Amino acid sequence: MKEINSNQSQKLLEMRKISKSFPGVLALDNVDFDLNAGEVHALVGENGAGKSTLMKILSGAHQADIGMIRMEGRTLKIHNPRIAQDSGISTIYQEFNLIPHLSIASNIFLGHEPKQFAGFISKKIMTKETINILAELGLSINPDILVRNLNVAQQQMVEVAKALIYHAKILIMDEPTSALTTAEIETLFATIRSIQLKGVGIIYISHRLEELFQIANRVTVLRDGKSVGVFKISEVNKKDLIRLMADRDLKEYYPRIRSKVGKTILKVSHLNRGNYLKEISFHLKQGEVLGIAGLLGAGRTELAQAIFGVNQIETGKIFVKNSPADIISPRKAIKAGIGFLTEDRKHSGLVLKMSVKDNISLPNLDKLSKYGFLKRKDLKNISLKFIEEFRIKTPGINQKVMNLSGGNQQKVVLSKWIARNLDILIFDEPTRGIDVASKVEIYNLMNQLTAQGVGIIMISSELPEILGMSDRILVMHDGKITAEFDANNVDQETLLAKALGEVA
């Protein structure tokens, strides 16, 4: 009789003594990581801790300098993503790898299309298999629908289906819930559990520590490129994790210090824009943080864009400091004293190719130039000032921002707006994708700003953040403002309910 015992005690995945360095930085230092079949193993750590590098090594995008990877007992040399995929390792990234103008079926089978004789793609087989795999995930969508017509949650399911089609044994999920509603998250978790039953091992990367306690079996914490602990999820709590991640006892996770509230600096009345904004009216006072809560699609970013002049409103008025403002472009908005930190800093907040100095000065060049000529000394000094004040980690003012970490990039974005001394700042997801330490710094900055009398509108999808940092909270649903609360007098469930559109 053949011994099959060894198979059962064999781990699905073992990564041993993985080290990797890039020019100037040791990204991973002797890291061990393992995964059992049918397990959800969470991987947490601040940005820059090494999570994504570790996963990139596993998925073939990078090669480790030192170390060994074993899958089901066999040593693997993962030289490129194709080998990883063929070995059964699939990754679902935060920004999906889908082709918007192709159908669900085409996306799922991209690169692996089932072929008939003479090399023609068999659409029939593709469609049938797509329906099958979607059904396994509990979905019954028409496989011919174009991916761009799906919502985020559905697209994510397509990504999962893609992985399953390749008979993935290991599924890496990177921040899978960041763009999902609570209901969608539940569906995702149900899907994950069903995949677990098939023996698939899932590596789950997330900043949302609360979720881990719902879905993960074990958790590994990385800090500064090293593994600082592997635990069963029942052995730890959120505070423990935070402490391990940051090596700091962050007493005030949300250190909001309320400032004295002054006069009304922004008043919006009866704003309408198609289906996106319906009869929006609210006001903002000096020194106040106004949080705007709501689910994806509620219209929060559209509201910000309307106030900032990116999209034209159809009806309604905006008053800045009690005088009407005709805001038809970002330029006009800035002139009126409004600044906008966008949701996606890489896409619309920064010019990645340009330096820290040039990014900070970009909205301020008219003040930093004379007769069209740049005042280079002033440019330099302003940049140095903000690097110091905000503790931006960069080798110098001429470093290209694309080389900075997420948190530092966000600080550059902040600097460029603060340099302008605006009265009103709109923050859209200000701490998304940022490590814990930087998050706290940004919150402290918000405190400083409001102490100076700046009014802040903060849009966030993280309810704890909204509750922790706002003074007042508006909830939006389906383009309307459905509720207003004082942050001290409301809890997460009520906010969630209002965001979901519940009336009571």
Next chain:
Amino acid sequence: MIPKALIHHGRQLGTFLGLIFLCLILWILTPYFLTVSNLLNILEQSSINATIAVGMTFVIITAGIDLSVGSILAFSGVVLASTLQAGVPLPVALLAGMLTGTLCGLLNGALISIGRLPPFIVTLGMMSIARGAALVYTNGRPISGFEQSFRWIATGKIFYIPMPLIVMFIVYFIAHIVLTRTKFGQYAYAMGGNEEATYLSGVNVRFHKTMVYALCGLTSAFAAILLTARLNSAQPIAGIMYELDAIAATVIGGTSLMGGEGTLVGTLIGALIMGVLRNGLNILGVSSFLQQIIIGTVIIIAVLLDTIMKKQKR
């Protein structure tokens, strides 16, 4: 430790070394290459393409492209020539030529930035329109024969330096200052690097983009002045395919077609590389057919090296 200057200007240094390497090879292959008169010859011959490439560099830095520069050159040239022959004083005639080029460029810019049309298509259309305008304006015939005062722009010398060189260097000097030390230049880089982020930072993207194309039209007009003075004739069919040489010089010089990076120093070196190559191949007696293959190959190698070096940096 690598000096800071080397990091900043590494790309240009590389291109410069390429130019030196080329000159070295030619020096070994023929004694006629490295003489003062031949080198001046090369600089003079490169001046027209180099001048057009100044505007092209700005345009490509904004992640755009301008295919109409050759046609704008022709149109500006014939307007210039006809006003000269009409007896108008020289400065006015020059202004007329420059105005023609600038207006064509403005039209390009407006359609691209306000009309939101792709630069490739707009300038492709302008390429045809300006060429047609030149042909209609002159009925297809060249306009020739000008006063010495005008011809001096191409044939004159100041301290033994040929005028086209002086004009070229002045254009480059001014353009370099604009690109590196003014708001306008910064905005060009920013728009090319990320137009949306630039717009959301409150920059008037429409205006600045339009102006960049107007600038390109202006430099084409400058080149028209040089060419017309040099040939003593303005032909409506002048400048055909000149856009390719201008783009080649810009790209060899390190400007990325994706936008957001590039330098005028690099472009100048790129234009010189093309000029040296053509001159050298002529002197070596290489057939014009083979010349085309060689020049095309050099362009591809230059861009290939650039891509490889960029990948290594990461």
Next chain:
Amino acid sequence: MKKILIFLGAIFILFMGCNRENDRTNDSEKIRIALVLKTLNSPFFIDLKSGAEQAAKQLNVELIVQAPEREIDVEKQMQIIENLIQTRVDAICVSPSGSKELIPAMAKANQANIPVLIVDTRIDENIANSEGVTTTTFIGSDNYQGGKIAGEYVAKLSQGEMNVVILEGIPGHETGDNRLRGFKESIEKFPNIHVVASQPANWERDQGYNVMQNLLQAHPDIDAVFACNDLMALGAMEAIIAGGKSEKIKIIGFDAVEEARNEITTGNLEASVAQHPAEMGRLAIENAVKVLNGEKIPTFIPVKIELITRQTSEENLR
């Protein structure tokens, strides 16, 4: 990266070092004559080149032939001449792409004491004189005469009303202008011959095709086509055959290159005015050598011109 470049460079240099034919160390060797043509993409100039090459071989002189890719690239031709001056050729024979535009380049040749012989297309004498530019001689056909011969032939062909279309060369080229003038003036005397269209096709075959095709649309009753060179005539011929009108329309070209002669024999082309490009080339080199030896040569060396038709070619074959 740099190391690789240096290594490749060293190899290249070594390789090239073994191959230095173009190196001239002293002046007492062969005479070097440059022949700068409008283009090498045309049978006419290829014939001219071979005539020159034969003469060069016989006279034991070195011949350097250069040309831009297209006849319209005047600036390129100027650069070629400037670069050749740098290599200190002994004489330059040039067929100028621009009758006025190349004069500055010739001025530079004058300054370098390099004699300039003009072949095939004249330069503008007025401008040359006012600029103080001298050329040794013009070797070529009388293009005006050629146009006249073509016109007279068309007149002979006409019976009653006749609609004629002209395909012109690049405007401003002395060659084309003179051929055109010769043709037009000779048929002016015949009131039954109407020129219904006269358009440039820039000496190029594909443009000849396109322009002819368009003209066929606009003028359904064309009887004859005069193209100022054979390439345009051949292009027009193909358009006419494609349009099914080859029986009706008679085509007369200019240059009488080999392909044209073949088409005349088969009947697709009616006639062509023969220049003798090979003869031009030969005469150019021979006279250049004479000038360099101190002999005096005439300022105009005509090369005969004649009309080739099916009859005359058949006569030649006998």
